[in-house]
Amino acid sequence: MGSSENLNKAKPYVAMVLLQFGYAGMFIIIMVSLKRGMNHYVLVVYRNIIAAVVVAPFAFFFERKVRPKMTMSIFLKIMALGLLEPVLDQNFYYVGSKCTSASFSAAMFNILPAVTFVLAIIFRMEKIKIKNVRSQAKIIGTTVTIAGAMVMAMYKGPALDLFHTGGQPHHDSSSSGGGPQETNYLEGTLLLLVSSVCWSAFFVLQSHTLETYPVALSLTAWICFMGAVEGGVVALVMEHEASAWTIHWDARIVAAIYSGVVCSGITYYVQGIMLKERGPVFVTAFNPLCLVIVAILSSFILKEEITLGRVIGAIIIIIGLYAIIWGKSKDHIVSPLLEDDKKGDLVLPVVAATESAKPPSSNNYANGGGGGGGGRVAVTDTPVTITSS
Numbered sequence: 001m002g003s004s005e006n007l008n009k010a011k012p013y014v015a016m017v018l019l020q021f022g023y024a025g026m027f028i029i030i031m032v033s034l035k036r037g038m039n040h041y042v043l044v045v046y047r048n049i050i051a052a053v054v055v056a057p058f059a060f061f062f063e064r065k066v067r068p069k070m071t072m073s074i075f076l077k078i079m080a081l082g083l084l085e086p087v088l089d090q091n092f093y094y095v096g097s098k099c100t101s102a103s104f105s106a107a108m109f110n111i112l113p114a115v116t117f118v119l120a121i122i123f124r125m126e127k128i129k130i131k132n133v134r135s136q137a138k139i140i141g142t143t144v145t146i147a148g149a150m151v152m153a154m155y156k157g158p159a160l161d162l163f164h165t166g167g168q169p170h171h172d173s174s175s176s177g178g179g180p181q182e183t184n185y186l187e188g189t190l191l192l193l194v195s196s197v198c199w200s201a202f203f204v205l206q207s208h209t210l211e212t213y214p215v216a217l218s219l220t221a222w223i224c225f226m227g228a229v230e231g232g233v234v235a236l237v238m239e240h241e242a243s244a245w246t247i248h249w250d251a252r253i254v255a256a257i258y259s260g261v262v263c264s265g266i267t268y269y270v271q272g273i274m275l276k277e278r279g280p281v282f283v284t285a286f287n288p289l290c291l292v293i294v295a296i297l298s299s300f301i302l303k304e305e306i307t308l309g310r311v312i313g314a315i316i317i318i319i320g321l322y323a324i325i326w327g328k329s330k331d332h333i334v335s336p337l338l339e340d341d342k343k344g345d346l347v348l349p350v351v352a353a354t355e356s357a358k359p360p361s362s363n364n365y366a367n368g369g370g371g372g373g374g375g376r377v378a379v380t381d382t383p384v385t386i387t388s389s
Contacts, residue, residue, distance in 0.1 A: 012278060015270050016286045022262045024106070024293035028301055030094065031102040033255035039244040040094035041235035043256060045228055046247065048086045050260030052224035055269065059217035067215050077209045078222045079230070085202035086227020086264070087234055092195035099188025101304045106294035107152055108192040110317040112284040113324050114145035115200040120280055123204055137327035144320030149193070152313030156185075159305040203280040206272060216272035224264055282328060287321070 034040065059067075068074075097105040117138060120126040128135045206219070213219055247253050274283050291314055298304040 012274055012282075015274065016283070019267055019270060020286050020290040021293060022267065023290045024297060026259050026263045027097075027102045027106050027290070027294045028297050029251065029255045029258055031097055031105075031298075031302060032251045034094060034098050036251055038247075038252040038255060039235075039239055040091055040098075041231070041239050042244050042247075043094065043252075043259075044086060044090045044231040045235050046256040047090070047260040047264055048224045048228035048231060050257055051264035051268075052221055052228055054261055055217060055224060055265045056221040059215070059221040063215045063218050067218050068213060071212075074209065074213045077205060077213075078219070079226055081202060081205055081209065081219075081223045082226025082230050084198050084205065086223065087231045089195050089198040089202065090231075091234070092191045092198065096188040096191035096195060099184040099191065102298040102302055103291070103295045103304055103306060104152070104185075104188075104310060105192055106287075106291045107310060107314050107317070108149060108189065109196060109199075110287045110291055110314065110321060111145050111149045111193075111196055112200055112287055113321055114142040115196050116203055116280050116284045117142050117324060119200050119204045123208075125204065125207070125279065134327040137323045141320040141323030141325075141327065144323065145317050146320075148313045148316030148318075148320060150313075151316055152189075152310050155309035155313070157308030157310075157312070159307050160311060200280075200284070203271070203275065203283060206268075207275040207280050210272055210276050214276070216269050216276075219272060220265060220268040223268055224260075227264075279328075 030043075033043065093105065096108075100108075117126060121128060126138070128139070130136070206223075209219065210216070247256065271283050295306060299306065
């Protein structure tokens with residue numbers, strides 16, 4: 001029995017760790033496909049079409065009896081979700097990655113928990129008390145995480161050949177502007193920051209949507225479908241060359257299939273379940289693991305260099321991140337009957353004594369009535385609220 005309980009407790013953590021391995025593979029594969037000429041607008045469309053085609057049958061069969069009625073409010077939220085992550089986040093991320101590197105892009109996404117935390121406060125999904133230690137840890141962690149991202153963006157430093165792979169600086173010759181590499185890195189950093197904000201907003205809105213549309217598979221299929229439609233409109237406006245839509249059997253088709261199945265279909269579904277159980281801050285709290293995996297793989301596969309500035313910035317981000325995680329973990333173990341803002345109320349039925357309308361008689365004593373006037377005991381439906389102190 002104990003092992004079963006431990007397994008259930010470990011499931012959310014195992015799921016989120018596996019997702020980070022999935023994301024790490026995506027960072028590498030996407031970078032290879034972009035370097036080989038894959039158009040990022042087209043990649044977004046293909047990625048979400050594949051995800052929708054894969055997820056939709058499962059959503060239809062497994063949730064057909066529990067799927068709530070589609071309303072205009074829910075549909076508008078789905079449209080917003082399809083725009084935030086499949087279109088805005090993915091396109092900004094792909095362009096930012098082309099201007100920087102796979103490891104840098106993965107590192108920048110470590111600010112996701114901090115950005116999500118700020119948005120959760122704005123939309124009242126997180127409560128802050130300045131005098132509370134947990135709240136102080138969240139605030140300090142958010143500040144430190146953002147500071148680490150700024151260090152990574154502003155300070156490069158000498159190259160570190162940590163894994164003895166002879167990594168070389170990544171620079172995409174197709175980057176627009178033709179300026180110095182530092183300019184491209186600054187532009188890429190800003191785009192990655194915007195991408196992070198879009199992704200964090202997606203988590204917050206997805207968590208809110210699941211409250212009124214609590215079918216994770218169906219919501220995933222709808223998001224991917226709307227992402228493909230909206231992304232297709234953007235691609236047709238931005239890309240006029242018909243050749244850009246041609247995909248050969250190389251890293252580009254692998255990128256579309258892998259990112260569609262793993263990083264859109266499976267990820268949206270698993271994240272939806274975790275959002276319902278733990279909230280958006282928990283879902284975004286495992287990104288440092290992805291950074292480590294990508295840093296190792298990109299050094300071997302892409303021959304990217306790791307600089308001192310990125311290492312220092314990543315360490316600062318991780319420190320701030322785990323301050324946030326500590327605050328959230330303490331929130332999670334608080335008893336639901338003893339919350340911060342209000343103590344839990346226990347509602348019990350009332351045992352009320354009612355007086356008999358008739359004067360006392362000897363029959364009252366014979367029937368069990370008290371000597372004080374034949375009192376009867378009646379259980380009423382009126383609740384009594386016992387507030388714990």
